[in-house]
Amino acid sequence: MGTLFCDRVRAIAGVVFQVVLGIVKDAVRQGSTRLFMRMHVLMLIAVLVLVSVFAFGIGHSRAEAMTCPRHSLPQYHGQCAALATFLPGLVVVALWGALESPFALILALDRLAETPLSPLAAAEGHFLTAEIQALAAGHGSRKDPALMMAAQHYAELRQTGFVLMAVLAVGASLGGWALAWRRLTPACRARNSIEHALKIFMILCATLAVLTTVGIVVSLVFESWRFFNHVSLMDFLFGLEWSPQMAIRADQVGASGAFGAVPLFAGTLLIAGIAMMVAVPVGLFTAIYTAEYAAPRFRALVKPLLEILAGIPTVVYGFFAALTVAPFLRDTGAALGVAISSESALAAGGVMGIMIIPFVSSLADDVMIAVPKALREGSLGLGATRSETIRHVVLPAALPGIVGGILLAASRAIGETMIVVMAAGLSAKLTANPFTAVTTVTVQIVTLLVGDQEFDSPKTLAAFALGLVLFVATLFLNVIALQVVRRYRQQYD
Amino acid sequence: MTYRASNDPPHGTVGAPRVEAARAKLTACNVDVFYGEKHAIKDVSLDIGRNEVTALIGPSGCGKSTFMRCLNRMNDIIDICRVTGTITLDGEDIYDPKIDVVHLRARVGMVFQKPNPFPKSIFENVAYGPRIHGLASGKAGLEEIVLTSLKRAGLLEEVKDRLHAPGTSLSGGQQQRLCIARAIAVSPQVILMDEPCSALDPIATARIEELIDELQHNFTIVIVTHSMQQAARVSQRTAFFHLGELIECGMTEQIFTNPLHRLTQGYLTGRFG
């Protein structure tokens, strides 16, 4: 097996070598510095991989050759050696990637400061960096000699820096390999080390997700804070008028925009509420039917069909709502003597409700199917009817999952934009009347940001504040959901 | 020497699968059960006597549970299961389309092989049956039923301070007794018990056996058990199943002292099964 393995390693090494050769040839042919640089990094990483593959193969066969009882299987020793080889090199590359460009820029700017600048260049200090980088990459437009020189210096710095780093990286790799070589004894707990390395890798992945969230929240909070420098928090949260269009001249009507978000919150709640009133009962009863009454074959057919509902693009729902449902509602209303405007919360909410039915029905169906058969039999065996069994035994046992599905549907309804834009209009009116046009938080975020906008006007910043509110609201929903689920888990597990 | 009942002689079964018509609570005639293609019960004819305990014994997988589940039509729930033949309760065909299954199951209660308490409190578990059948008058009446049922199942002492704790928080044996309490709370006429003592310690087992002795004056009981001693202790009649067939049936004393069929002999002396 050992020789077979070595053969495989040799084959892989051959392939990697071919790839590296290809990259080098490409890089030479292309000639562009930037590309060359990037290719260099790729190549370097390929070299590191190659070395690690060798380290793996050699570690593996050395462990295989051990006669005394060894702690771990050869494959773990091999993996350990490969990791010990690859990671130090990778760390060096990553550090260089993060630090070298700014560092080289600083040096290049220093050089620029020594030479007398043309007054034009001095005036726009912060454009210089971009200009230098562009020139170094060979497509800058300004042929100022001082700049050219700085750019050349920058490019040279990067070249030498890269060579230095490459040597360092390969050195670190080989050092890691040497360490691994010395550690490769029968007593070495390679298996545990690999376990540990995997754990750290997973922690890194989880951290990435958390950090992204934190980053989004921080930027939301920061931009919102800038918004609240213009508009007071109280006015925003409790103001009853929303008209963010700021006039260009001070003497025009609506010279200062009004940023009272209450009509938006009300509109969002109204539409999401209508959607939930459609989706929850229909979804729940559908789920009860498919999980408890329908024949298995019927269920297998209907469930995927229903789930298609959630897969239809929302814009399709949007024009369905705007072109079919809304006129139908208006005409029906007219026939009954009720004034229903042709853009109404009812149309948007109703269609949205149809869209989110599968969120409720599919999840509820899954959790109800998962309720143990023995519980149903226990209830039926006591002489309960099917619906009594469902009401008293199946639904309570499935409640956490059902609540989860409903809240998922709710956050989807709150976040939905397209249907509302198309069917419910843009007018921020404070009303509880579902027959009139309303607007929602998400729609206003879109309208605030489309088109050419100054980035620090209150109008644009208001989008961030709205986003923050939306975020807090969904967070709140999720917390409630978790609470409900936990309460029932504690009680019934 | 084989004895055959005069009415409807079941071929293959030795002993006395029939009792006098007046004493029969449940009567099964030529019952076959299929799970899809699998023939799980083969032409079984058996009487369950009124106010007595009938024990079903036999090796694992021989169809004891399956036969028992036919008696209150629990097999209806299993899609692939098909039952033929007739079973009557007090002379009334329980597979008649006109029969109300729900009402039937209220009269023929069941304790399952695996304890299956509802995800509710201990109190609610026992109160469940009386509630849906409207057996209790008022809150006090319901409490009365719950407490006596728990007491008869020998569980009251252990749970009386935590009636509102979840039923699933009990130990396996306690859960089994909870299920027994739940079944007797609706006062069925027939109680089917599928290995009710399989998870119980000797003391709790003795309590359940006492309960069975006590119940048999007013109720008809069918019990599946793998303990020969238990079958001998609690039952008046015993039926021995093997590979879906009813091999032998008769008075418990006779079966245990003088089995007629060599399969019965083999099973009782532990030579197989």
Ligand SMILES: Nc1ncnc2c1ncn2[C@@H]1O[C@H](COP(=O)(O)OP(=O)(O)OP(=O)(O)O)[C@@H](O)[C@H]1O
């Ligand atoms: N739901 C089912 N679907 C298919 N086959 C089943 C089903 N339930 C039972 N069977 C089959 O029917 C036969 C009888 O099963 P049953 O549960 O009645 O045995 P048992 O005598 O109660 O055994 P045990 O003493 O182990 O409980 C077994 O062979 C089993 O595989």
Ligand SMILES: [Mg+2]
């Ligand atoms: Mg069984």
